Amino acid sequence: MPSAYYAPLDQPQTSSDDDEEEDIERHQQQQQNKRHQRRPKGAAPSIPFLKAHPHSPMAHLRGSSGVVGGRRRCLLPLLGALLFLIAFCYFTLGVDTRLALGLGGGGGASDDSDDGMHSLDGILSRALNETLHLCSEGLLDRRLYVQDKPMEQYGHLPIIYFVTPTYPRREQIPELTRLAHTLLHVPRLHWLVANDQEGCNMFMDMMLKKFGIPYTHLASPMPSNFRKAKPAPRGVANRRAALQWLRQRNLTNGILYFGDDDNTYDLRLFSEIRQTQRVSMFPVGFIADYGVSGPVVRKGKVVAFLDSWLAGRRWPVDMAGFAVNLEYMAQFPYVNMPYKPGFEEDRFLRSIGLRLDHIEPRGNNCTEILVWHTQTKNKKAAVVRLESEYLDGRSNLGALFRSLKIMGVASASDTEGPKALISKNGKAAAHSTILS
Numbered sequence: 001m002p003s004a005y006y007a008p009l010d011q012p013q014t015s016s017d018d019d020e021e022e023d024i025e026r027h028q029q030q031q032q033n034k035r036h037q038r039r040p041k042g043a044a045p046s047i048p049f050l051k052a053h054p055h056s057p058m059a060h061l062r063g064s065s066g067v068v069g070g071r072r073r074c075l076l077p078l079l080g081a082l083l084f085l086i087a088f089c090y091f092t093l094g095v096d097t098r099l100a101l102g103l104g105g106g107g108g109a110s111d112d113s114d115d116g117m118h119s120l121d122g123i124l125s126r127a128l129n130e131t132l133h134l135c136s137e138g139l140l141d142r143r144l145y146v147q148d149k150p151m152e153q154y155g156h157l158p159i160i161y162f163v164t165p166t167y168p169r170r171e172q173i174p175e176l177t178r179l180a181h182t183l184l185h186v187p188r189l190h191w192l193v194a195n196d197q198e199g200c201n202m203f204m205d206m207m208l209k210k211f212g213i214p215y216t217h218l219a220s221p222m223p224s225n226f227r228k229a230k231p232a233p234r235g236v237a238n239r240r241a242a243l244q245w246l247r248q249r250n251l252t253n254g255i256l257y258f259g260d261d262d263n264t265y266d267l268r269l270f271s272e273i274r275q276t277q278r279v280s281m282f283p284v285g286f287i288a289d290y291g292v293s294g295p296v297v298r299k300g301k302v303v304a305f306l307d308s309w310l311a312g313r314r315w316p317v318d319m320a321g322f323a324v325n326l327e328y329m330a331q332f333p334y335v336n337m338p339y340k341p342g343f344e345e346d347r348f349l350r351s352i353g354l355r356l357d358h359i360e361p362r363g364n365n366c367t368e369i370l371v372w373h374t375q376t377k378n379k380k381a382a383v384v385r386l387e388s389e390y391l392d393g394r395s396n397l398g399a400l401f402r403s404l405k406i407m408g409v410a411s412a413s414d415t416e417g418p419k420a421l422i423s424k425n426g427k428a429a430a431h432s433t434i435l436s
């Protein structure tokens with residue numbers, strides 16, 4: 001189902017760096033109440049770019065439309081009002097468009113005072129994700145058996161929405177292949193693969209389709225201004241796109257889990273998180289200095305957190321260390337994840353109004369590691385000197401290098417890179433001897 005659309009979410013962004021002065025949750029609650037007053041439940045959401053914040057000039061204009069109507073006979077004021085309206089629309093659209101493009105206030109995502117999300121108006125009017133692009137989708141589970149049981153036996157289980165941000169680099173395809181082979185053992189799972197690139201990767205479309213797991217392939221590039229930031233908000237645009245996808249489909253049944261493409265997942269993780277009522281948490285192995293990050297549990301309750309990097313975070317946990325019930329999440333229309341490296345988990349969990357007594361410890365009361373923050377060594381894609389005249393159907397090498405190039409692993413060149421060493425009987429042979 002190849003399709004292409006860009007759809008900004010009708011939803012403001014929430015973020016605040018100042019815990020004391022601006023309580024995100026309280027602010028959200030207020031906005032939520034206002035929103036409920038404005039829009040009856042079930043009513044269609046308004047178009048984001050035309051939606052006015054109650055205190056915005058546009059809201060004022062809307063309120064004054066009756067005044068305009070009341071002066072129908074007077075042409076001059078009507079014309080004036082019309083011009084005023086057009087000017088204001090133009091101005092408001094300009095601001096929103098700038099914000100939606102991530103240009104609202106600079107791109108220094110690593111800097112507290114310069115992450116483009118301090119202005120309350122910006123927070124309220126910025127869409128959750130500005131460039132969500134649906135590449136392909138397979139809703140049918142084509143697997144006949146999972147863990148030696150026929151698929152029908154799993155029908156009653158809630159679906160796990162496994163969100164994987166990924167980005168083009170040499171290691172991308174092997175990472176996703178390895179992850180897919182874990183997920184193939186998991187019943188009732190929808191894999192949301194959100195690629196950090198401008199267009200759709202057709203090779204990935206095909207690959208995902210072949211696995212037979214229900215999936216959605218999104219293209220959701222990081223806004224260019226954030227890409228320059230050091231550190232850059234890695235995997236945020238894609239996770240935001242996945243949140244938007246869930247929201248657009250009104251999916252309120254199931255479990256959300258953020259599973260990076262390079263982590264290692266124990267199959268028990270999936271049965272553990274599937275029972276999540278609100279938010280479940282568990283330790284993640286290989287995190288930072290302690291080799292672990294996770295909740296401290298006493299008498300079956302989460303009472304604190306163990307993590308070597310606090311930075312004032314209320315929820316100092318790793319992205320892979322929690323799961324969220326979608327029905328619970330649906331109560332929080334301002335769910336968000338800011339472009340703020342290191343604070344994504346904390347701010348996301350705040351945006352869904354998490355309370356300590358709501359957290360469900362998993363993994364035998366957080367004594368087991370069900371997920372590892374493994375990291376793959378990154379290397380540049382290779383360039384090999386291999387004459388293009390030989391990369392035809394006479395040998396396998398043409399097709400092999402075409403495939404490696406598509407996967408971003410290696411490419412053949414007539415002029416660059418070390419000469420390809422081709423050998424026979426332990427001796428290097430001339431390319432022409434073997435390939436012509």
Ligand code: UDP
Pocket residue numbers: 164165166167195196222234235236238259260261262373375
């Ligand atoms: N990622 C991304 N765009 C980037 C860098 C990373 O989408 O520019 C994804 C990556 O594929 C992974 C997640 O974001 O799923 C976290 O990135 P990474 O594993 O590099 O970070 P780390 O685990 O080391 O914090």
Ligand code: MN
Pocket residue numbers: 260262263373374375
């Ligand atoms: Mn990683």
